[in-house]
Amino acid sequence: MYGLVNRALEEMMRKTHGDATWEKIKERAGVDIEVFVRMDAYPDDITYKLVGAASELLNQPAEALLKAFGEYWTLYTGSEGYGALLDAAGSSLQETLANLDDLHVRVGLMYAELKPPSFRCSEVTADRLVLHYYSTRDGLAPMVVGLIEGLGKRFGQTLEIERLARRESGDDHDSFSIRILP
Ligand code: HEM
Structure with missing residues (x-):
C-alpha cells in the first residue's frame, strides 16, 4: 500500500505508544525502512507485517489495532x-x-x-x-x-x-x- 498508509500507522503508533515502541515494532516486523515516502507504493506485506508485529508486541488483537x-x-x-x-x-x-x-x-x-x-x-x-x-x-x-x-x-x-x-x-x-x- 502507499506510503501514506504506513505513515499514518507509524504516526498512530508513535503517538499512542511512543517512539521506542515503534522502532521495536519495525524491528520485530523485519521492516528496515527509515522513512515511508507518502507517494511510493510499498508491498502490502509490509503493512500486514507491521500490524502483526504490533499485535504481538502490544498483546492486542490485530483486529482491534486495525x-x-x-x-x-x-x-x-x-x-x-x-x-x-x-x-x-x-x-x-x-x-x-x-x-x-x-x-x-x-x-x-x-x-x-x-x-x-x-x-x-x-x-x-x-x-x-x-x-x-x-x-x-x-x-x-x-x-x-x-x-x-x-x-x-x-x-x-x-x-x-x-x-x-x-x-x-x-x-x-x-x-x-x-x-x-x-
Ligand atoms: C480523503 C480521504 C481518503 C484518502 C486520501 C484515501 C486514500 C487511500 C489510499 C491511498 C489507500 C491505499 C490503497 C493502495 O495503496 O493501493 C486506501 C485504502 C483504503 N481505503 Fe481509503 N482513502 C480515504 C478515505 C477512505 C474512507 C472514508 C474509507 C471508508 C470506508 C476508506 C476505505 C479504504 C479501505 C478499506 C482501504 C484498504 C484497501 C482495501 O480494502 O483493499 N478510505 N485509501
Whole structure:
C-alpha cells in the first residue's frame, strides 16, 4: 500500500505508544525502512507485517489495532491535506458512504498505482443502511468498522455497526449493518 498508509500507522503508533515502541515494532516486523515516502507504493506485506508485529508486541488483537487505525485514518487524511476530498464526498454519513468509490477515483488521480476498495450501499433508510465492501486484500474488514465509526464522529453521530457477511466465512464480500442511534 502507499506510503501514506504506513505513515499514518507509524504516526498512530508513535503517538499512542511512543517512539521506542515503534522502532521495536519495525524491528520485530523485519521492516528496515527509515522513512515511508507518502507517494511510493510499498508491498502490502509490509503493512500486514507491521500490524502483526504490533499485535504481538502490544498483546492486542490485530483486529482491534486495525479498527483503531481505521478511525485514525479519517482524522489523519483530514490533517494531511485530504480534508477537502472528504468534504466533497458528502455532507452526511449516508452520502459519504455512497460516494466512497468516487472519492478513491479522485485519490487514484494522484496515486496512479492505487488498488482501491469498492463500496455499495443497500437497504438505505433515514437511520440505517447496509454497506457492502469489496477488496482485493484480505483481513481489512475490522479497519472498515473503524473507518465507519470515524466518519460517524465526523458527522457527530453515534453508530451501531454489526458485521453481516464475512469473507473469512466464505461469503463473496464483507457487509456491515450501520444504524444511526438517536
Ligand atoms: C480523503 C480521504 C481518503 C484518502 C486520501 C484515501 C486514500 C487511500 C489510499 C491511498 C489507500 C491505499 C490503497 C493502495 O495503496 O493501493 C486506501 C485504502 C483504503 N481505503 Fe481509503 N482513502 C480515504 C478515505 C477512505 C474512507 C472514508 C474509507 C471508508 C470506508 C476508506 C476505505 C479504504 C479501505 C478499506 C482501504 C484498504 C484497501 C482495501 O480494502 O483493499 N478510505 N485509501
